Amino acid sequence: MSTKKLVLIDGNSIIYRAFFALPLLNNDKGVYTNAVYGFTTMLMKILQEEKPTHLLVAFDAGKTTFRHETYQEYKGGRQKTPPELSEQFPVLKELLDAFQIKYYQLDQYEADDIIGTLSLQGKESNFDVTVISGDKDMLQLVSEQVTVIVTKKGISDVEKYTPDHLMEKMEVTPEQIIDLKALMGDSSDNIPGVPGVGQKTAVKLLKQYPTLEELYEHVDEVSGKKLKEKLITYKDDAFMSKKLATINRNSPIEVTIEDIVYEGYQESKVSTMFKELGFLSLLDKVSSNDSGEGEAIELKEIDFSVVDEVKEGMFTGQDAFVVEMLGDNYHKEEILGFGIANENKKYFVPLEIALQSDTFKQWAEDSTQEKYVFDAKKTLVSLLRHDIHLRGIGFDMVLASYLLNPSENNHDIPAIANRMGKTDVLFDEEVYGKGAKKKVPEQPELSEHIVRKTNTLYVLKEKMEEELKTNEQYTLLKKLEMPLALILGEMEHQGVVVDIDRIKEMGEDLKDRLNTLEKEVFELAGETFNLNSPKQLGPILFEKLGLPVIKKTKTGYSTAADVLEQLRDEHEIIPKLLLYRQLGKLQSTYIEGLLKVIHKDTNKVHTRFNQALTQTGRLSSIDPNLQNIPIRLEEGRKIRRAFVPSKKDWIMFAADYSQIELRVLAHIANDEKLVQAFQNDLDIHTQTAMDVFHVENEEVTPNMRRQAKAVNFGIVYGISDYGLSQNLGITRKEAKQFIDRYFNIYTGVKTYMEDIVQEAKLHGYVTTIMNRRRYLPEITSRNFNVRSFAERTAMNSPIQGSAADIIKKAMIDLNEKLKVEKMQARMLLQVHDELILEAPREEIDKLKEIVPAMMENTVELRVPLKVDYAYGESWFDAK
The missing domain is CATH 3.40.50.1010 (5'-nuclease)
Incomplete structure (x- = not known):
């Protein structure tokens, strides 16, 4: 060979x-x-x-x-x-x-x-x-x-x-492929061939007569009158087809x-392209390139100093500043060192050198000295632990990247750099490794990596700001996201006290409830078995108890939650099984989960707010995730009893927006009827029921209001007739009639829904009232399901995103007001549309006045914003 x-x-x-x-x-x-x-x-x-x-x-x-x-x-x-x-x-x-x-x-x-x-x-x-x-x-x-x-x-x-x-x-030679095509044609290339001659007949003919020319020389000998006639009739087409099929x-x-000539590829070029395209799963294959020598990424030399003393002359007042940390949660993070870059020089400052330097602390806390940081919130929190209060933050790279690329889930400096065409910095995993192999490298590799990241931040800052200005999002970064990051950082550092005894007591109560439920299920089943095993549960439900089979899996009967929900009314064992699962999840995820993240010295949890994660702009939280405590369940709501004030004689104060998304919809759609209902402070669900069912206020039944509520909130999420039928347990036809009646009444909403989809198709994105963008490339997809999802997202994102913008601005306004009023009250948590504060009892009257005023007047809409508040000994009591 x-x-x-x-x-x-x-x-x-x-x-x-x-x-x-x-x-x-x-x-x-x-x-x-x-x-x-x-x-x-x-x-x-x-x-x-x-x-x-x-x-x-x-x-x-x-x-x-x-x-x-x-x-x-x-x-x-x-x-x-x-x-x-x-x-x-x-x-x-x-x-x-x-x-x-x-x-x-x-x-x-x-x-x-x-x-x-x-x-x-x-x-x-x-x-x-x-x-x-x-x-x-x-x-x-x-x-x-x-x-x-x-x-x-x-x-x-x-x-x-x-x-x-x-x-x-195929029973032909390579040369006969052309003759085969000449006879049978090719619909994909629109080559006619001879009508009625398929592959089987063509092969049979070519076995007798090896070429098209030979076949036509002996066409009179072909058996089958019909076939012979077709061959003669379409002779010209056959020879033309042969000509067309011949390469x-x-x-x-x-x-x-x-x-x-091919000599292989350079790994750096291909890696860069893969990162730009998001082909991260292929990156590992690049490093095992054996189609050529390949080349390691060649980084340009970088001139920097490792300092043994922090001096004032190192800073210019416009410095990129990166705190490098390793660790995956609040308790385990450690600072590996600091990078500083400016127009004069680049420095690596070891942690111990920085902490023993008054000059470093003075610079960090000087608000007139502007710092460009990678992640303001994380940087602030990490330094607060060392009693350094960072001030003067003029740019936050992670938030800028998030606003520019809300669908991207990697906002590390090298990832941002790669997206912006700058490749002179390694990815963290290339330096630290990943998984079990993760470790801190020796100097000078560590210091060089940190300085490269810091310099990348310094170099890209201006370009990112220009992009934000082009998108009209610079104000969103400077006036909303960056000030909020500092507030969230203070909240994370402050933490929330959790009553450990109360949590443990709840855990014991849940165990008792679970044991009782287990016995009740065994009694109804007539035998004991493992409740958590679908393999054992399936035969009991569908064979022994004879319940109708909804869905089967490869391993047997499906006992998934949606299946059990459909069977809820079929047998009294089902509601007990569903409750058992819900309580079991509460026990494992929230009771045991909370106990794992409580700081042993302070009895506090320091939940982390993700500010650069959701595409709508909403905050989420981890360690623990406080957004997902299942409050529909009484037992879930009770978990909030464990969240208590940090000082004696203090109270928890909670305030939340009432129907903020519907109010935002009324504002954005400028629907006359909807706007009027909110301006007149009517119960919007009752009003919708009156309009849709054509009844007076006193004739609205609880079921009518429930259906109207499902439609109101469903409309915000671009609900389909199918989705509404599932929610309300009605037919799709009834659901469609309901939605049609709604749109006939609230015509402004209907027009908004149609217009926003067209806007998304035109621009490729939609915006909130504060210019946050949600990119929707799938809006023009040929795939109906993909396109429909994008259309629903186009309808919902400006509403959900604007609601997120509003509560963020309210937090900034409220924080400022608390400072001006010199109050001790402080924000602890933000969960969905709710703010949770703690305060001395004597500040309650002032809070009752200040908090709603700040939240309700933070933006001016066509309709009033409305805030409900409550306070008590725990978060649960503040309802």
Whole structure:
């Protein structure tokens, strides 16, 4: 076998296959990438298995080819290329450049002709040739030196054709592939062939008469009157089809085999491209590149100093400042050191040097000295633990990146840098390792990495600010997100006291409840079994008790929550099982979970607020997640009893917005009826019930109000008739009538829903009242389900996002007011639309006045904002 290996890839065929084989994917910039991803996975497999010395990807040049001179309808039945695929061709070519792979196209010719010509040249020059395509036309190129790999289903399942395999599989020689197509035609290329002649008949004919020409010389001898008639009638079509199906192996290409030498790729270039495209799962495969030498990422030298003393002259008043930390939660994080970069120089400051320096502390706490930080909240909290109160923060990189790319989930400095085309910094996992292998490297590797990150922040700050200004989001960063980050940092550092004895007592009560429920279930089942085992529960419910089977799985009966919900009224065992599961989750997730994260010295939990996570702008929290305590369940609500004030004679004070999303909807949609209802302080659900059911106030039944409430909140989330029917237990037809009646009354809401979807299609994003963006590239998808989800998201995001903006601004206003009034009260938590404070009892009267005033007047809407508040000995009592 030759050591010279030529690989020729049919670019159009493979990218088409990949596009239709994979679901639509897109990167953080909204660029579709599924076809490129599929092509790349196949390409990397080819490089590894075939180890080419010469390589080319051939593309079709356009719709018109020399074949159209023969037959104008050639390829005429093909549907237009979907725009989601068209836009991926340039991306693929960029990726091929990164791989240092040549690609070529030629006017009036197809990729097949380029490949046919080069494969012949390769064969004549004693190359071992492999052709890769999704098109069986290419099988005519098969020979002892040319193997054709054809993709079957999608792109991962392939079949290798040699002359022997072709004969075994299709009972024809490579040369006969053209005659086969001439007879049977090809609907995908709109090649007519002879009507009524399929593959079986064509093969039978070619076994008797090896070529089309021989067949027609002996056409009178063909058995079967009907077949003979068709062959004679459509003789011209058959010969034209042969001409159309024949690959031109002498096309006038300007590329030679010498031009397509392949020497492998540089890992750094491919890695960068993968990071930009979001192909993180392929990154590991790059490092094992054995299709060439590859090169490690070459980082430019960086000039910096490791300081043994902090001096005033190190700072300019406009300094990038990075606190490098390792650890995954509030209790375990440790500072590894500090990076400082400015227009003069770059420094690494070891932790112990910084902490023993008055100069460092003075600089950090000086509000006139501007600092550009990576994550203001995290930086603030980490320094507060060392009694340093950071001030003068002028830029927060993580929040800027979040506002620019809300759908991106990696906002580390190297990831941001890669998205912005700057690659002179390593990813953390390349320095620290990951998983069990994670460790802190020795100096100077550690200090250099931290300084590189700090310098990257310094260099990119201006560019990111410019992008925010272009998007009209600079004010959102400076006036909302950054001030809020500092408030959240103080809240995290402050923490909330948890009454451990009370939590343990609740845990014991829950255990008793669970034991009682278990006994009751066993009694109803007539035997004992493992309640947590679907394998044991299934036969009891569906065989022994004879309940109707809703759904089966590979391992037996489904006992999932949705299945049990449907069976709730079938047997009294079901409600008990559902309650058992809910209480079990409370016990494991919230009781035991809370006990794990309580700080042993202070009895506090320091929940972490994620400010750069949700695409709507809402905050979430972890360690513990306080957003998800299931308050619909009485036992869940009681968990809030354990959250108590940090001082004696203090109280918990909770204030939450009433129906904020519906009020925001009324404002954004400017719906006359909705606006009027809120301005007149009417019960909105009762009002909707009156309008939809055409009844007076006193005639509204609790069920009518319940249905109206489901519609009101459902509309905010772009609910479908199916979704509403499931919520209310009514038919889809009834649900549709309900929604139609709603839109007939609230016409402004209907217009808003229609307009916002059109706006999203036009711009690719929607915005909140404070210009927060939600990008929706899927809004133009051909896939109905994908597109529908994007449309619902377009309707909901401005509402949910604006509600998030409002409570964030309220927190800033309230924080400022508490300072001005010199009050001791302080914010502890934000959960959904609720703020939780603690305060001395003597400040209650003032809080009752200040908190609602600040929250209700933080923004001016067409409708009034309304805040409910309560206070008590615990968070539970403040209801």
